[in-house]
Amino acid sequence: MKSSKSKKVNRAWLHDHLTDPYVKLAQKEGYRARAAYKLKEIDETLKLVKPGQVVVDLGAAPGAWSQYLRRKLGTTGTIIALDLLDFEPVDGVTFLQGDFREDEVTASLEAELAGRPVDLVVSDMAPNLSGIPASDAARISHLVELAVEFATRHLRPEGALVCKVFHGSGYSQLVALFKQHFRVVKPIKPKASRDRSAETFVVGMGLKARRSE
The missing domain is CATH 1.20.5 (Single alpha-helices involved in coiled-coils or other helix-helix interfaces)
Incomplete structure (x- = not known):
């Protein structure tokens, strides 16, 4: 009971x-979820989504972010969505089901891109939380690090990454990771994020030039 x-x-x-x-x-x-308004506010603040873009939506289920992206892009551009969970198809969105932490899933996403540079990566990924702070912080950080790694490999030089993070252990290190790779870094807590939630979003815009080895 x-x-x-x-x-x-x-x-x-x-x-x-x-x-x-x-x-x-x-x-x-x-919209399938209130989360659409989080991305909407971030986009309206920073003007990230533009016609004709190639966009990758990580942690896409139930599909509200993909819905917003498709509405904003209209009939232009390409949206590739990925999630561990399945979701009902969104017209004009290519969906791949799998765990982003697995190499073969990342490879299938890269195959779908077929060498095309990406304009925008958005990630609403979050792990299943155990309630053990140190363990949960490590799981969250790992997903963000994977998203940053993917973005730095596939974004256009002027591209952007939007990532969900959580205030608490490891937060400052994740912001520092963004600053290491992006010229402009902006943390945003949209109004649609509940006040009591520790979630916030970090946006990185414009890749820093890679130093030659």
């Missing part, structure tokens, strides 16, 4: 969810 405490937590979450203006807006505008 669930404890009275967990029932209270569930009731509080349900109340917040049902009264959340972004949940209502997502239902009204046909």
Whole structure:
């Protein structure tokens, strides 16, 4: 049986969810999740999404970010989405199912790109959390590091990476990692991110020139 405490937590979450203006807006505008408005605010602040771009959406399920990207790009550009979980197809979006941490999955994503440079990488990836802070911080950092590594290999020189991170252990090191690779780095906490959530987003724009070995 669930404890009275967990029932209270569930009731509080349900109340917040049902009264959340972004949940209502997502239902009204046909987005699969309120998360669409996080990317929308980041994009409107920094003007990242432009017609004709090649965009990679990591951690794409349930598909709200891909929906936003496709609406913003219209009939132009290419969107390749990847997630461990399946999701209902989004018109005009190529979806690959797999674990981004596995080399063969990354290879299939690269094969889909077929050598095309990428304009924008967006990552809403988050690991399953254990509740053990040190372990969770390491899992989060690993996913961000993989996204940065992928972006530095495939982005155009003026391209951008948007990554979900969490305040806490390892946060400052991840911002430093972005600064190591990008000319402009901006942390953003969109209004659609719940106040009590530790999540924020780090945006890197314009790759720094690689030093020759």
